[in-house]
Amino acid sequence: MTDIALRAGRTPRVRRGALTRGRGLAGLVLVGAVIAAGVLAPLLAPYAPQQQIPGANLLGPSGRHLFGTDEVNRDVFSRVLYGLRIDLGICLVAVPCGALVGGLAGLLASRTAVADVVAQRVFDVLLAFPPIILGIAIAAVTGVGALPVICVVVGAEVPLFGRLVRTSVLKVRELPYVDAAETMGASWPWVLRKHVVPNILDALIVQLAISASGAVFIDSAMNFIGIGVRPPTPSLGGVLAAAMGQLGTNTLYAVGPLLFIVVLVLGFQLIAQALLASRRGDA
Amino acid sequence: MGALLRIANLNVRFPGATAVENVDLELRRDEVLAVVGESGSGKSVTALAVMGLLPRSAAVSGSVVLDGREILGLPEDELRRVRGARIALVFQEPSTALNPVERVGWQIGEVLRAHGVASRRERAARTAGLLEQVGIPPERARDHPHRFSGGQKQRIVLALALAADPDVLIADEPTTALDVTVQAEILGLLRDLRRDRRLAVLLITHNMGVVADLADRVAVMRDGRVLETQDVEGLFSSPRTEYAERLLAAVPRLEAHDRPTRLTKTDEPVFAAENIVVDHPGRPAALDRITLSVAPGEVLGLVGESGSGKTTLGRVAVGRLRAASGTVRLFGRDPAGLGRAELRALRRRIGVVHQDPAASLDPRRTVLDSVTEPLDVHGVGTRAERVARAHALLDQVALRPEHGDRLPRELSGGQRQRVALARALALEPDLLLADEPTSALDVSVQAAVLDLFTELQDRHGFACVFISHDLAVVNRVADRVAVLRDGRLVELGPARDVLTRPSALYTRTLVDSVPVPDPVAQRSRRGPDLEVPA
Structure with a gap:
């Protein structure tokens, strides 16, 4: 799919325009800053995430400990940065997986009536489960860890991308230029490659940005309730959960990880909105 | 008699573009003034400016005087008393002009209530009277819009417009969305209403036939300016501007004309159908026992009103749709019995041109x-x-x-x-399917595209199935014409016979319904009983 996106050439120009000013730029800067913080964690973090600092029990924020320390004398800022790496990793794996599986299911559904019914009912079932309940069910089978989180995010994305691809393909297929191509003998893969994919790519990219923000949210919530990444390995949701008991002593213990979650979700939302707005103006 | 509505020096500017420039128009009582022009000429914007219905982004200047009173720039609440009561508007598309969830009687009553008819009984009585006047049985006031046909809906829209007894009716392409026989009915109705109510009608249209049929005077607009205004007879016999002359020359006409016949009867037809039936479950057959063929190099015109099955037949002809029964031969072979590779080879010999030029090209691919x-x-x-x-x-x-x-x-x-x-x-196809290829185009553009089509057809000699609802367009390009109605073949024969000396009653109705772009001829065709008193 990326191959076609690159070759379509003209279309990314519109999108790049949307991301170089206003909302789009703001979103890109926010997301970029958070990703950079995660990637550069070993350089930025003053302590190792598990390192217990003698005498630093539940300290408030200071120059040495940006977000203070936790109840077992660890530096919260360092734990948040390392936790970020894990959360970003989960989203980076899960969202494209969900998009790919969902997109293929949607394509299949647009081909035959039987596949359509089967895929649509599967989507219904997936959508009927609240992600958290789905996560608990999966964790009961696989045990806690990153895997159930990835499964839940994929499970939440599949119906969204499936439905989007299915309806977009059905819509594009009805258009006269596709009819013209088929009448003169173009095969289905040809039509798909030359007409359908380029014309639904915009919608897919917008959905990717929306899904990324949703994934950050689901992932954090799963880690928060403790069916995700197992402590002492840090994650944003995990740090936040541990902080709940210490709100009175070190407020930034909870606000720190929350800040990163909010900035990430907001950034992806801004990007999605900017892309959507430019698409509407384009049409 | 002085002017009832006087538009003077009207200018409308949108950010970045001028839509209307220095427009002067006068509309007298009991007169139909047609404003003609191609898309982008500013005719609809002029109408909306008169009604005060332009979006806020439009800068309007000039003057619109109704019965001695300036109405341009009136505050909204005063304008509301002018709209409907003094000037009413009828739009092109009747199916979107009515609220689908309310009964039509209620919708007319709503207008009456807005203009101060308080008593429920009086509203009901007036509604019944209005419906009767537009030829709808009053008892149908209790029906919802989806129970009516397109022509009936446009009648109801007219009743709605007339409800508050306006002096001026602005009709923006009132018959463009309708079939030609329905158009003839609505034109007749407009003529009667104008006579009975002494209405002043501002008729906006691109159709010269409609102008010839209904208008007393004509204003020709182009690029936001009025080029000329004169009597309808004068315009058609001696247009003053070169543009009006070109516009009139571009109108396709239903006159017999000789074109060299390209039929070679001995050749095997490129497409032959025998007794084919196509049906959709639960509905009447889309095509009912149709037998016809297309010879190599021949242009077969398919005409009929909406729902007649002409597009369905076209799709069968290029092998895109299978017939439920009957035999289909495309280049001598049955497309249903072909394998994938053979079908591909067959499709190589077929080309298609669709109606909507906006959707027939992939927006992301270059020309x-x-x-x-x-x-x-x-x-x-x-x-x-x-x-x-x-x-x-x-x-x-x-x-x-x-x-x-x-x-x-x-x-x-x-x-x-x-x-x-x-x-x-x-x-280099041997068979071309052209499905309403010029219906979305302006008259002069249509003329150029049709000329091009004829030239290419002469050069390449492809056979063509040319679908159109416009008999005059078909007359211009087709060798033979097939007339369809409700999925049945009504008449099939050489173009000049079918279109100028039709033998089937339905074809004759169809041909007679097309308004001739010549006011004198159109008046005599209409017959004395419909004559408008001078």
Whole structure:
């Protein structure tokens, strides 16, 4: 799919325009800053995430400990940065997986009536489960860890991308230029490659940005309730959960990880909105 | 008698564009003034400016005087008393002008209530009277809009417009969305209403036949300006401006004309159908026992009103739709019995041109990409050869090579349709399906595209199934004409016989319903009983 996106050439120009000013730029800067913080964690973090600092029990924020320390004398800022790496990793794996599986299911559904019914009912079932309940069910089978989180995010994305691809393909297929191509003998893969994919790519990219923000949210919530990444390995949701008991002593213990979650979700939302707005103006 | 509505020095500017410039128009009582022009000429914007219905982004200046009172720039609440009560508006599309969830009687009553008819009983009585006047049985006031046909809906819209007893009726393309026989009815109704109520009608239209049928005076607009205003007879017999002359010359006419026959009876037909039936479950047959054939090099015109099955038949003819029964032969073979490779080979000999030039080209591909697509699909020659061929095709449809690098949205409607033609002809097809190829185009553009079509057909000699609801267009291009109605073949024969001396009653009704773009001839065709008193 990326191959076609690159070759379509003209279309990314519109999108790049949307991301170089206003909302789009703001979103890109926010997301970029958070990703950079995660990637550069070993350089930025003053302590190792598990390192217990003698005498630093539940300290408030200071120059040495940006977000203070936790109840077992660890530096919260360092734990948040390392936790970020894990959360970003989960989203980076899960969202494209969900998009790919969902997109293929949607394509299949647009081909035959039987596949359509089967895929649509599967989507219904997936959508009927609240992600958290789905996560608990999966964790009961696989045990806690990153895997159930990835499964839940994929499970939440599949119906969204499936439905989007299915309806977009059905819509594009009805258009006269596709009819013209088929009448003169173009095969289905040809039509798909030359007409359908380029014309639904915009919608897919917008959905990717929306899904990324949703994934950050689901992932954090799963880690928060403790069916995700197992402590002492840090994650944003995990740090936040541990902080709940210490709100009175070190407020930034909870606000720190929350800040990163909010900035990430907001950034992806801004990007999605900017892309959507430019698409509407384009049409 | 002085003017009832006087538009003077009207200017409308949108950010970045001037839509209407220095427009002066006068409308007298008991008069139909037609405003004609092609898309973008500013005729609808003028009407909306009179009603005060333009969006806020429009800057309007000048003067609109109704019965001695300036109405341009009136505050909204005063304007509301003018709208409906003094000036009413009828739009093009009757199906969107009515609220689908309310009964039509309620909708008319609503207008009456807005204009101060408080008593429920009086509203009901007035509603019944209005419906009767537009030819709808009053008891149908209790029906919802979906229970009515398109023509009936337009009648109800007229009743709605007349509810508050306006002096001026602005009708913006009131018959454009209707079939030709229904159009004739609505035109008759408009004529009666105007006579009975001494209405002043501002008729906005692009159809010269409608102008000839209804108008007393005509204003010709182009690019936001009024080029000339004169009596309808005067305009048609001696237009003062060159543009009006060209516009009139571009109107296709239903006169017999001789074109060299290209039929070679002995050849095997490219498409032959025998007793074919196509049906959709639960509905009447879309095609009912149709038998016809298309000879090599022949242009077969398919005419009929909406729902007659002409598009369905066209799709069968290019092998895109299977018949439920009967035999279909495409280049001598039954497309239903062919394998994938054979079908592909067959499709190579077929081209299509669709109605809507905006949707018939992929918005993300350049013109050159679109024109080379058929060659790419069938892997004809090298890339360089294909590009060279595409440039030759663009040249044939009178486009320049630099058009090849443009995207469809950078072209006009007529140019897009030329590109669609070039794409359809890329593989030198033996059969072309043209489904309403000019219906979305302006008259002068339509004339140019039809000329181009005839020229290309002469040069390449392809057979063509040419679908159109416009008899005059078909008359211009077709060798033979098939008339369809409700999925049945009503008449089939040489174009000049079918269109000028029809033998079937339905065809005669169809031909008689087409208003002739000549006011004198149209008046005599209409007959004395419909004559408007002078």
